[in-house]
Amino acid sequence: MSSTTTSKWERRLLSGVQNGRVALAEHEAQWGPLPTTGGADLLAQVQASGLLGRGGAGFPAGRKMLTVAVGGGKTVVVANGAEGEPASAKDRMLLTRAPHLVLDGIQLAARIVGATEAYLVVHAGSRSTDAVYVAMSERRNRVPVQLRELPTAYVASEESAVVHWLNGGDAKPTFTPPRPFERGVHGRPTLVHNVETLAHVATIARHGSDWFRATGDADEPGTLLVTVTCDGVPGQVAEVPTGTPIGDILTRAGIEPGDTDAVLVGGYFGTWLPADLAAQLPLSHHALRAAGGGLGAGVLVALPAGRCGIRETARVAAYLAAHNAGQCGPCLNGLPAIAGALQRLCTGEWDDRWWPALERWMSVVPGRGACRHPDGAVRFIASGLSVFAADLAAHRAGRPCAGVTQPAFLPLPAATSRPSWR
Amino acid sequence: MRIRINPIECQAHGICAEMLPEWIDVDEWGYPILDGEELPAQLVAHAKRAAKACPTLAVILSGR
Numbered sequence: 001m002s003s004t005t006t007s008k009w010e011r012r013l014l015s016g017v018q019n020g021r022v023a024l025a026e027h028e029a030q031w032g033p034l035p036t037t038g039g040a041d042l043l044a045q046v047q048a049s050g051l052l053g054r055g056g057a058g059f060p061a062g063r064k065m066l067t068v069a070v071g072g073g074k075t076v077v078v079a080n081g082a083e084g085e086p087a088s089a090k091d092r093m094l095l096t097r098a099p100h101l102v103l104d105g106i107q108l109a110a111r112i113v114g115a116t117e118a119y120l121v122v123h124a125g126s127r128s129t130d131a132v133y134v135a136m137s138e139r140r141n142r143v144p145v146q147l148r149e150l151p152t153a154y155v156a157s158e159e160s161a162v163v164h165w166l167n168g169g170d171a172k173p174t175f176t177p178p179r180p181f182e183r184g185v186h187g188r189p190t191l192v193h194n195v196e197t198l199a200h201v202a203t204i205a206r207h208g209s210d211w212f213r214a215t216g217d218a219d220e221p222g223t224l225l226v227t228v229t230c231d232g233v234p235g236q237v238a239e240v241p242t243g244t245p246i247g248d249i250l251t252r253a254g255i256e257p258g259d260t261d262a263v264l265v266g267g268y269f270g271t272w273l274p275a276d277l278a279a280q281l282p283l284s285h286h287a288l289r290a291a292g293g294g295l296g297a298g299v300l301v302a303l304p305a306g307r308c309g310i311r312e313t314a315r316v317a318a319y320l321a322a323h324n325a326g327q328c329g330p331c332l333n334g335l336p337a338i339a340g341a342l343q344r345l346c347t348g349e350w351d352d353r354w355w356p357a358l359e360r361w362m363s364v365v366p367g368r369g370a371c372r373h374p375d376g377a378v379r380f381i382a383s384g385l386s387v388f389a390a391d392l393a394a395h396r397a398g399r400p401c402a403g404v405t406q407p408a409f410l411p412l413p414a415a416t417s418r419p420s421w422r
Numbered sequence: 423m424r425i426r427i428n429p430i431e432c433q434a435h436g437i438c439a440e441m442l443p444e445w446i447d448v449d450e451w452g453y454p455i456l457d458g459e460e461l462p463a464q465l466v467a468h469a470k471r472a473a474k475a476c477p478t479l480a481v482i483l484s485g486r
Contacts, residue, residue, distance in 0.1 A: 175428045328429035329453035364449050370430050 008252075010215050012223050013199050014239045017097045021131045024138040027100040034104050035205045039111040043069065046112070046201055048209035050221045055080060055159075055194030056269070056297040058220070058285040061201070067181045068113040068191040076185040077110045077118040077143070078166065081128065081195035082150040082157035085267040086319075086411045087299045089235035090225035091195050095128035098199065099135035103145065105198025108205050110143040113191050117144060120195070121162055124149040124420075153419030154268070154323035155373045159192040161325075170421040172325040173371030194297070196225055217243030217284045224283065226298040228253040230260070234411055240283065246300065247279030255302045262303045262387050264410070266296030268316050269376025271383035272309065275302070293383070301410060308403025310391045312410050313384030314342035319412050320377040323419045331374040334365035338381060345395045346404050352396050423461045424484045425469055427454050431480035438481050441472040 016022050016030045037045075047062030068075050079102060083091040095102060106118050118141075122128050132147055148166065150156050156171035163180045165171035184190020193201075200222060204212050213221040220242045226249060228236045236253055246263065263278035264270060271293035273281070281287050285295045303309060321335035341358040344350045362382055366375040385392055391401050425445070427438075434452035445465055447455045461469055461483075473481035 175430050329432060329434050329451055330429065330449060333451040333453075334449075364455060368427075368429055368453070368455070370428075 009238075009240050009244065010223065011239045012203055012215075013094060013098060013101060013196070013225065021096065021134065022098050022100060024100055024135070027098070031101070031104075031202070031206055034107060037205060039069070039114065042108055042201075042205055043112045045204050045209050049200075049204045049212040050209075050219070051197065051200050051204065051212065052220050052285065053194055054196035054200070054224065054297065056267075056295075058295060061193065061197050064181065064193070065109065065112050065191060068189045071181075071189040072114070074188055075113045075115045076188050076190040077106055077113065077115040078159075078162060078180075078185065078190055078192045079106050079109075079118065079120045079145075079195050079198050080157060080159065080162060080192055081120060081122045082162065083123055083126075083297075084152070084154045084157035085297055085299060086154075086413060087229055087235070087264070087267055087301055088227045088297050090227050090237045090298060092123070092126055092128045093237040094196055094199060094225060095122065095126075096131045099128075099132050100139070101199035101202045102195045103132075103135060103139065103141070104202035104205075105193075105195075105200070106145055107141060107143060108201050109191060109193060109198055113189070115143055115191070117185075118146070119166060119185070120145055120147050121150050121157075121166075122147065123157075124152055151420040151422055152413070153325070153421055154320065155325050155371060156419075156421065158371050158373075160371065162192060163190055165421075170325075172327055172421055173369075173373070175370045216241040217282065219286060220284050224298050226283070226300055228255075228300045228302075229411065230255045230302040231304040231409075243282040243284050243287075245279065246281050246283055249283065249300060250279065250302055253300075253302075259305060260302035261305050262309055264299070264301040264303065266294045267299035268320060268380055269372070270294055270296045270299060270380060272303075272313070272380075272387040273383070274387055294379075303409065306403060307406050307409055308346070308391060308401050309384055309388035310342070310395050310401075311346045311404045312408070313381055313388070314339070314346050315408060315412060316410055317342050317377065317381050320373070320380070324373060325371070325421070328369040328374070330365050330368040334361050335374060335377055337361050338365065338378070342381070345392075346400055348398060348400050350396065350398065352398075355396065423463075423466050423469065423486055424459045425456060425461045426459060426482045426484075427456065428480045428482055429453075431478045433478050433480075435477050437475050437477070438472040441475060442468050445469070446472075 317339040321339035
């Protein structure tokens with residue numbers, strides 16, 4: 001991962017990052033000490049900033065904080081840095097290089113919602129763990145923060161799963177309501193924010209909402225960490241203003257027009273888009289939704305020309321099927337069925353009389369789980385079948401394209417690794 | 423009245439679909455597919471019976 005890039009874009013979260021971790025002294029030299037602003041004023045700043053959550057859903061960060069704060073009483077803050085998305089590296093990079101911004105954000109969020117305890121959750125075995133431990137040893141936190149390592153299953157970092165696990169259960173999503181803001185860790189109202197969201201809160205508390213809004217898309221302001229993967233270069237992290245055309249980001253990452261025919265936007269709950277369409281789209285939730293996609297947590301993967309998109313989609317489908325939480329019937333039966341059909345499309349063992357069954361599963365599986373895993377998985381798969389329609393036609397006719405013999409491309413954990421939930 | 427299924431509790435017994443076929447179908451694995459969340463008034467009594475009969479109490483009714 002090349003984690004620092006020289007950029008024409010204004011860098012904020014990464015502006016102090018050279019190589020290695022930003023120590024507390026450097027952090028305070030750049031940003032100043034933790035502001036002493038009261039919780040109500042901080043909340044007003046975050047709301048006025050228009051900051052949207054950076055975990056994928058893009059919900060207004062201030063509104064989520066308000067929902068937890070209005071309940072009164074003791075609350076809990078959970079900083080979610082578990083980053084279950086295999087093609088995303090931005091949270092690990094942020095925690096490894098600029099952990100004090102996140103730790104500041106946790107303290108400020110705790111002040112806003114009246115929290116008396118906080119958790120920072122990272123992926124088990126993540127190399128960000130050491131950096132966070134060192135950073136935590138450098139500072140005194142008014143609200144104690146516990147660092148916890150979450151199991152590595154794909155849906156384990158979904159917020160209700162994180163809360164269930166912190167309460168002693170498996171890291172599996174729970175039926176809602178109650179949502180974490182109503183009843184979360186230890187039964188208390190719980191704010192779950194992505195670590196990048198909290199880092200932005202730390203900058204807003206220093207510089208104010210007008211400063212935050214001065215860059216990026218008017219409706220979704222600020223900067224955003226993205227993870228770009230292209231041929232031979234996995235997981236480049238860059239900080240870009242929201243609204244930047246995706247084509248500019250790919251160009252900066254070294255991807256030339258013609259290198260790629262399709263771009264995966266938003267990760268494995270995201271969508272494939274034709275490269276020429278993706279290049280023109282601004283990096284924002286509203287623009288990508290309007291184009292039938294989604295920004296997710298800022299993942300961009302440029303599929304090299306000549307690869308088989310159907311085969312790549314099938315590989316990820318198998319991964320997502322294996323990582324269902326095993327709780328909800330439509331998902332635990334439907335995703336393996338869909339993934340199995342895609343697998344046969346790639347191996348040439350396909351009989352086109354199965355096509356209506358695949359179409360039916362794709363229509364009945366979404367919307368019927370406790371979490372959005374089946375919805376996200378099917379959206380991703382459907383986009384692959386649509387964008388790679390020409391390849392699909394060849395596969396269905398029993399002529400899998402030449403790309404199926406190419407090495408696998410999309411990043412996935414080792415095929416032997418089973419999801420773990422504890 | 424609103425009707426939902428708690429998909430974690432549901433074990434595909436299929437009793438809800440038998441007692442409320444006007445609103446509930448099952449997929450090929452036996453799990454219920456609802457026509458929607460807002461239940462027509464004339465089905466409320468049937469829905470209440472179906473909720474009571476579910477062995478895992480996975481049929482969730484709310485509102486009036």
